[in-house]
Amino acid sequence: MDSNTPLRVALAGLGTVGGGVVRLLDANRDLITRRAGRPIEIVAISARDRNKDRGIDLTRFAWIDDMRDLAGHAAADVVVELIGGSDGPALTLARQTIAAGKGFVTANKAMIAHHGLELAQAAEAAAVPLKFEAAVAGGVPVIKGLREGAAANRISRVYGILNGTCNFILSKMEAEGRDFAEVLAEAQALGYAESDPSFDIDGVDAAHKLSILASLAFGTRPAFGDVSATGVRHVIAADIAEAAALGYRVRLVGVAEADAHGLFQRVHPHLVPVDHPLAHVTGSLNAVVAEGNYVGRLFFQGAGAGEGPTASAVVADLIDIARGEYGSPYAMPAAALTVEPAADTGERRARSYLRFTVQDRVGVLAEIAAAMRDAGVSIESLIQRGVAADGSAIVAIVTHEGPERAVVHALEKLRGSQSLSGQPLWMPILG
Amino acid sequence: MDSNTPLRVALAGLGTVGGGVVRLLDANRDLITRRAGRPIEIVAISARDRNKDRGIDLTRFAWIDDMRDLAGHAAADVVVELIGGSDGPALTLARQTIAAGKGFVTANKAMIAHHGLELAQAAEAAAVPLKFEAAVAGGVPVIKGLREGAAANRISRVYGILNGTCNFILSKMEAEGRDFAEVLAEAQALGYAESDPSFDIDGVDAAHKLSILASLAFGTRPAFGDVSATGVRHVIAADIAEAAALGYRVRLVGVAEADAHGLFQRVHPHLVPVDHPLAHVTGSLNAVVAEGNYVGRLFFQGAGAGEGPTASAVVADLIDIARGEYGSPYAMPAAALTVEPAADTGERRARSYLRFTVQDRVGVLAEIAAAMRDAGVSIESLIQRGVAADGSAIVAIVTHEGPERAVVHALEKLRGSQSLSGQPLWMPILG
Known part of the structure; x- marks a missing residue:
């Protein structure tokens, strides 16, 4: 030149x-x-x-x-x-x-x-x-990190905190013990969340990003349609408190994995162990972890949005082109990218967090425990706590590792139960 | 091609x-x-x-x-x-x-x-x-991160944990409350430290790496001769305990900064606030932070040594070349790199940690406090704790922000004091 x-x-x-x-x-x-x-x-x-x-x-x-x-x-x-x-x-x-x-x-x-x-x-x-x-x-130069920095590796898993708005809200709920709706309203007033926040808080934005990372990491064709996305709307203050008591933090994590079962891509609130680097990603930061067969676990963190950081990445691309x-x-x-079937999530093995809001009356626990047993879900720990003036209580369960299918079955068995108020919340525990 | x-x-x-x-x-x-x-x-x-x-x-x-x-x-x-x-x-x-x-x-x-x-x-x-x-x-692709990922930014500071052996030793001292020599011997037995460990534990290896990062970050000619390096030999278990009590962890951090005073490059044990990402870098991991005027704070972490990770980086370079x-x-x-004078460290402003091992007798504290006052060092907190069977005690001080020169003067005033056993330890607090 x-x-x-x-x-x-x-x-x-x-x-x-x-x-x-x-x-x-x-x-x-x-x-x-x-x-x-x-x-x-x-x-x-x-x-x-x-x-x-x-x-x-x-x-x-x-x-x-x-x-x-x-x-x-x-x-x-x-x-x-x-x-x-x-x-x-x-x-x-x-x-x-x-x-x-x-x-x-x-x-x-x-x-x-x-x-x-x-x-x-x-x-x-x-x-x-x-x-x-x-x-x-x-x-954060994560595309470069995968495309070039980790290029020598077979990547087994790429995952991260890909939406700053959700992380800001979860961090604030965590720090202040407040509920989702209240913190969202404040984030909107401060300009940290859009007036129509659904793209962010329902996980769609993170799903876009995850599908891009997955393609780069695994050499697979982009498959946004196969990403399942669940956002943070249904996380309540009690979930964050119970998670903390158990040694976890709640984060919206996008996870992509490629193995013999196919390509798995999911955005979902997770329980993240406090000693995992993602547990320390607070506020509107983003972070990505890539696990390679030679490099081990690479971790990238920084500002995921905003004028300066985004402009920095755009101009980095221009500098690459100028060079x-x-x-x-x-x-x-593109012709070398492979097509992978979407993985059957029912086969995935993980520990799970389950939270039920229940009427505090005789037989509630027995009903939940029986549904778990009948579906083959093994309970590692269970906490029941009275929380509300109306007499409702929280039951928070951590399961032993098992297939997700079993947890889904247990929740199906409990659907429509008179003992439960509202929908139960399931969150996988990041392993 | x-x-x-x-x-x-x-x-x-x-x-x-x-x-x-x-x-x-x-x-x-x-x-x-x-x-x-x-x-x-x-x-x-x-x-x-x-x-x-x-x-x-x-x-x-x-x-x-x-x-x-x-x-x-x-x-x-x-x-x-x-x-x-x-x-x-x-x-x-x-x-x-x-x-x-x-x-x-x-x-x-x-x-x-x-x-x-x-x-x-x-x-x-x-x-x-x-x-x-x-x-x-x-x-960890930090050279690529600076050379390309952050290339649009004026970098004000680049710093990090650049030696896995030292971080392994400090992490183990922290987790187990043990002293340096004992942990080093164990690390050597396990093969995590060389039989002649001085390149690692005296900060020379980290200094090599820091000078490379500084050149990439600031567009300055490599100036390894201007890096000051102090390793971890003199950190004792009590330093780590006092730091923890104050909300810090001890890490060997290489810091490079470029400003109007010139180019500053130093490897030294630091107190790192527990809410800083470097505080969560444990074991033999490495991590680098770069602060850019548009991107803000970028953080990279991963395995800093070993067969797989090092081979991963070598082959990433080969892939870049093949492409x-x-x-x-x-x-x-190289002709565009500038030559910067080494910065006068005396002008640097920081909060400091100072630890004295003292004879537990009348007037010790007065002597230390007077030396601080006379040198113009303002004390934020001071703890004296009896520690040893021989009656010696530890005095740990955290200063307010001030020029390093003043701290150096205070330590000079105390040199040869009959009240002190051994050398005092100074560590800057990472700001």
Whole structure:
């Protein structure tokens, strides 16, 4: 590369992250030029509202009214997409940019989870870079860590805390002994949670990220449709307290595993042992663990969202491109990715946490214990505690290791029981 | 790259790590070929003893009696050096390999700390790869994390637990309340510490690694000679107990910082707050924190040594080379690295831990307190505890934040005092 030739960037989207990318490239310009070996320069921008005050001088850049025109913009080598959405304008822009023979960088986890394979195939055919480090764990270079750092390893399992909003809420519930709804409302007021928080708190966002990690870790085709996702809505303060008494913390963990049973991908609240590194991930941090057959357990942690961290990852991708250091988006050519069947979760063996809210009356415990016994679930410990003014109580159970199928059967047996108030909560214990 | 053309590797050294590289390339062959885009094949090997049983079939490879002949071996694209030593055969091999126009991969932290700049200049001039991921934190991809993952950031500070032997010893002292010498002897018996452990326990090994990280993080020329290194020999069980009582753990931390005062590089036992991620790094793990102006605090953790993790990092470098994804070893061309003066540590402001072993007699505390006052050191807390059958006691002090110079002055004032037994121990508190 000629060190005087800048890498020319067209930027779609000037929200929090887009503004961050402009500010970062300004603030660290000289350092980035030294590291990248040549300047990285924004040449054109497009966003919904041209006149909004973003506190940045945009007159330096060509303004493009129709975002789709960025793809064909003659002066650009790479398009950076920061508008979001799995389909629609973002996907159109991605396809057109690659078809036009330009590189494409995105932070868009939903689009990559749904359409990453198609885009990777197109990028390989066109011999252009496609990069999405910012799509998983924000500023933490976990995609690079799997694609390159751990590339020599057969990865048996990749898992982590992939949604900062949920971790913020669970940490706050833990620190303050409060219930979910109350903490969510506060997080929304503070801007840590969206006004419609379902993407975050129902685990969809984490599921997007998990499917990307799984593909990189196992060399399997992205299979977002096979991720099962359960969020944190049903975790109550008592769950966190009982978990703590037993030596665990509650975390929303996305787990992917590949073995003879197929590809397992699940986002679910877990009990995490206090001596596990994920137990110490608090607030809105993200963290990822990868277990390799030679490297052992690798752990990455940092800020998973926000202007600065996300911009850091986007610009890291641009620096890789400026250096000419890039290749297959999924660590191997798309054609080499294998198709794995979704694993049968019933076969998975784990210890489980079960919590029932019960009417405090004769025979409740016997009914629960009988259902467990009949389903073949072996109880390691059981605590019953009165909790509420209405006389209801909590029964929290930890099971011995056994197949998940048995726990599901036990819960089915108890469905509709007059002794229970509301739905029981099941959480696997991270092993 | 033609996907049928293997990357051909000549391997120098068949000790623990060399054997691990051979085994890893065998065990994960198909996966590595898919990820690298082409096979990675060892074609020639050299080691001291041809006839030693290593449990590996070596007849597949050309055996080269004189290691120096690997550099010119016609069939090899890359030489992997795993013999160690900062100078001597390793350095000769590195120079000759690069001069012969081949790539060079090493796990040799001592050589890179001392001669990395020269080798990087030579590699750039010859346009060949020079890579050393395994030289810092074993299997943890921290060099890649700084060189690429955090490349968009101005890094203000990089620090971490860089020596697994010391961390193993400190963790064991902490868990079992035992003293250093006893735990060291046990670690040696178990093979976790060398029979001559000084490279590890005096902080030299960590200093090698720290100087490599500093150069990558700050874009400064490697300056191993400016690293001050103090190991863990003088930490006693009482220090760990007092630290715990105050909410800290004792860790050997290498810290590098670049600011207007110059480049600061120090390996020293520190008090680490229990809510800091480094406090939870136990056993022989390594961990590195990098603080960037956009990404915030990045944290990497994993196995810092051993056959599997080190081989994992070496082969990751080979995969980068096979993919053609490599560039300047220090993240920017060697000519772009700046020369920074060593920082004046006296100007550094920190809270400090000071521990004195004292004769339990009238006036001891007054003498210590007066020395502190006269040097301008402000005491935040002080504990005196009788500890030994001989009537000696421990005085442990935590100071308010202040310049290190003042603490040094206070200790000078107390030098030779009849009230003190042995040397006082100073440890900075990680802020």
